[in-house]
Amino acid sequence: MKIKILHKNDVSLRLLIKGTNSAFMNTLRRIVLSEVPSMAIDDIVIIENSSPIRDEFLAHRIGLIPLTTDLDTYNLPEDCTCKSEFGCNLCSVSLALEVEAEDHRITVYSGDFKSENPSIVPVNLKIPITKLAPEQRIRLEAYARLGKGKGHARWQPVSVCAYKYVPTISVNQEVCNSCGDCVKICPKNILIKTGNIIEVRNINDCTLCRDCVKACQKDPKAIAVTWDESSFILNIESTGGLAPERILYAALNLLNDKLNEFLSKSREGN
Numbered sequence: 001m002k003i004k005i006l007h008k009n010d011v012s013l014r015l016l017i018k019g020t021n022s023a024f025m026n027t028l029r030r031i032v033l034s035e036v037p038s039m040a041i042d043d044i045v046i047i048e049n050s051s052p053i054r055d056e057f058l059a060h061r062i063g064l065i066p067l068t069t070d071l072d073t074y075n076l077p078e079d080c081t082c083k084s085e086f087g088c089n090l091c092s093v094s095l096a097l098e099v100e101a102e103d104h105r106i107t108v109y110s111g112d113f114k115s116e117n118p119s120i121v122p123v124n125l126k127i128p129i130t131k132l133a134p135e136q137r138i139r140l141e142a143y144a145r146l147g148k149g150k151g152h153a154r155w156q157p158v159s160v161c162a163y164k165y166v167p168t169i170s171v172n173q174e175v176c177n178s179c180g181d182c183v184k185i186c187p188k189n190i191l192i193k194t195g196n197i198i199e200v201r202n203i204n205d206c207t208l209c210r211d212c213v214k215a216c217q218k219d220p221k222a223i224a225v226t227w228d229e230s231s232f233i234l235n236i237e238s239t240g241g242l243a244p245e246r247i248l249y250a251a252l253n254l255l256n257d258k259l260n261e262f263l264s265k266s267r268e269g270n
């Protein structure tokens with residue numbers, strides 16, 4: 001298998017992966033979505049809430065705020081040695097929210113939370129939670145813990161994890177009359193007309209929609225869009241709690257553990 005980084009920044013990663021198959025890519029995708037843990041608020045004690053949002057909605061909104069995640073320090077509650085339903089400082093982080101609109105209307109933001117651990121905080125401090133009219137107030141204690149996307153979407157570490165085949169586009173210049181219909185219809189501006197020649201650029205952005213093929217009036221078609229079934233483009237977009245490469249690394253470790261477990265259990269069965 002050969003891997004090339006096409007794009008990377010703090011929250012997104014785009015890889016070209018050659019020499020594998022869709023079964024492996026889908027396994028990786030599903031592990032990223034449902035098995036890689038991330039931190040989210042799971043329990044809330046509301047002491048006072050005179051905001052226009054009722055308690056259940058408030059708790060739901062707060063639960064969906066992405067938090068920075070530390071997979072090296074914190075344990076999943078089910079794996080923690082404390083075995084306590086209240087958690088300990090290795091499996092639970094408390095965040096307090098105490099806001100009051102005194103004499104003018106205010107907006108309560110994710111950044112108003114005060115965390116007991118400064119490394120576990122909302123990823124974005126400007127996520128609006130609610131507005132408060134004068135004299136309205138919220139006082140609550142929230143408890144964040146690691147969890148998995150298969151338990152609830154709030155623990156999904158990514159907003160996107162998707163793959164596609166690597167496209168191959170060819171134009172038969174002997175059949176093509178340079179009408180430009182395929183160029184005009186392409187939603188990704190991948191085809192360009194240079195003189196009488198149709199050229200392809202940024203091919204990895206092609207969505208394989210094949211609209212260009214449908215638009216071609218020639219019979220047989222002068223343009224063909226196919227794909228290589230052993231090469232993929234993987235896109236990972238983190239919610240910001242974990243770096244995308246850390247998510248991928250954790251997913252590969254989990255896959256490795258699953259395969260080792262499968263092997264040892266199948267040996268036991270023989």
Ligand code: SF4
Nearest residue numbers: 186206207209210212
């Ligand atoms: S398949 Fe779709 S995205 Fe790709 S070149 Fe054709 S029209 Fe553009």
Ligand code: SF4
Nearest residue numbers: 176177179180182216
């Ligand atoms: S639509 Fe067909 S004939 Fe027209 S430029 Fe494209 S490939 Fe050539």
Ligand SMILES: [Zn+2]
Nearest residue numbers: 080082088091
């Ligand atoms: Zn614990």
